[in-house]
Amino acid sequence: MQFQQLQYFVAVAETRHFTRAADQVHVAQPSLSQQIKALERELGADLFQRARGNITLTDAGEALLPLARRILADAETARHEVQELAQLRSGRVRLGATPSLCTGLLPDVLRAFHDRYPGIRLLIEEGGSHDLVRELARGALDLALVVLPLPTPSPALTTVTLLREDLVVVSSPEEPRPGGGRRTVRIADLEGERLVMFRHGYDLRELTVAACRAEGFEPAFAVEGGEMDAVLGFVRAGLGVAVVPRMVAARSGRGLRVTPLARPGLHRTIALAHRSDVAPPRAARELQRMLLER
Numbered sequence: 001m002q003f004q005q006l007q008y009f010v011a012v013a014e015t016r017h018f019t020r021a022a023d024q025v026h027v028a029q030p031s032l033s034q035q036i037k038a039l040e041r042e043l044g045a046d047l048f049q050r051a052r053g054n055i056t057l058t059d060a061g062e063a064l065l066p067l068a069r070r071i072l073a074d075a076e077t078a079r080h081e082v083q084e085l086a087q088l089r090s091g092r093v094r095l096g097a098t099p100s101l102c103t104g105l106l107p108d109v110l111r112a113f114h115d116r117y118p119g120i121r122l123l124i125e126e127g128g129s130h131d132l133v134r135e136l137a138r139g140a141l142d143l144a145l146v147v148l149p150l151p152t153p154s155p156a157l158t159t160v161t162l163l164r165e166d167l168v169v170v171s172s173p174e175e176p177r178p179g180g181g182r183r184t185v186r187i188a189d190l191e192g193e194r195l196v197m198f199r200h201g202y203d204l205r206e207l208t209v210a211a212c213r214a215e216g217f218e219p220a221f222a223v224e225g226g227e228m229d230a231v232l233g234f235v236r237a238g239l240g241v242a243v244v245p246r247m248v249a250a251r252s253g254r255g256l257r258v259t260p261l262a263r264p265g266l267h268r269t270i271a272l273a274h275r276s277d278v279a280p281p282r283a284a285r286e287l288q289r290m291l292l293e294r
Helices: 003-015 018-025 029-043 059-087 099-104 106-116 129-137 187-192 203-214 228-236 246-251 282-292
Strands: 048-051 054-057 091-097 120-126 143-148 157-171 194-198 220-226 242-245 257-260 267-275
Touching: 003 018, 003 029, 003 059, 018 029, 054 059, 091 099, 091 129, 091 282, 099 106, 099 120, 099 228, 099 242, 099 246, 106 120, 106 282, 129 143, 129 157, 129 267, 143 157, 143 282, 157 203, 157 228, 157 246, 157 282, 187 203, 194 203, 194 228, 194 242, 203 242, 203 267, 220 228, 228 242, 242 246, 246 257, 267 282
Parallel strands: 091 120, 091 143, 194 220
Antiparallel strands: 048 054, 143 267, 157 242, 157 257, 157 267
C-alpha cells in the first residue's frame, strides 16, 4: 500500500468521479485508475462500485475511508512538524525594539537564542514604539518590544506584558549629586537640573517630559536629540543628567552615578507585540518564548 494510492482513493471517494479526482490530485486519469486497481489488488477487495455515471463506495471502501483520511492527516502533521523544526536550523527572525531595550534587555536573551539556534539570522530594527507598531502592521517585523500603552492602540496587534521596569537618574560622578546629595531624587528635584534629553519619538523623552510637567515645571535641556549611547556619553562628560531604565544603567559600566527616583518614582511597562492575524514563524515564536521566560 502506497501513500499516493491513499491520496487517490480519498479523492475519488470525495468526488465520486475518477476524472474530477484526477484533476484534483494533478494526475492523468488513467494513472489514477491504475493506482486504485493496484490498491484494490493489494487489499484483496473492491473499493468502488463502478456503475455507468455512478461511483459509490463498497463496504470495504467505507471501512478504509476514515482510516485513509487519518493516515493522510497524520502525514500532513508530520510534514508540518518537520518543516517547523527545519525553520529552527535556518531562517531569520525580524525583531524590533526600542534602543534602550537593545541596550538593556536584549543582549543576554539574544546570546542565549543564538547559542541554541546558531543558524537563525537575527535582524534587529531599533525605533520608537510608534515606528515599530507601524512596521509590525505592514509585515516588516515578526515581533517587536514596545512600551505600553501604545501611542496608537491597534486591535490588529497582540501584546503580552514582559516586565515593569524602574527608571533611575544617571549623572557624572565628577558633578554634584542631583537632588542636593540625597540618596534618592524626586521628579521635582529635576527642576534645577540640566537634562540630557533623547530625540523626539523616544518613549523615554515623552515619559520624562510628562512627569516634569505633572510637577508643574518645564524641564531644561543641556543637550537633546541623541540616541541612548549618545545620551549616556554626554552624561559621562558632565553635560547634564538623564532619566534612563535601570537595566540600561546597570549595563553601562563605569563613569555613571546611578540615583534611584523617590517613591512613587517612574516606571515603564514593556510588552512583546505581534500581528493578531498572522502567526509568527516558528523561530520567532521560540524567541518569544525565551523572552517571556527570561
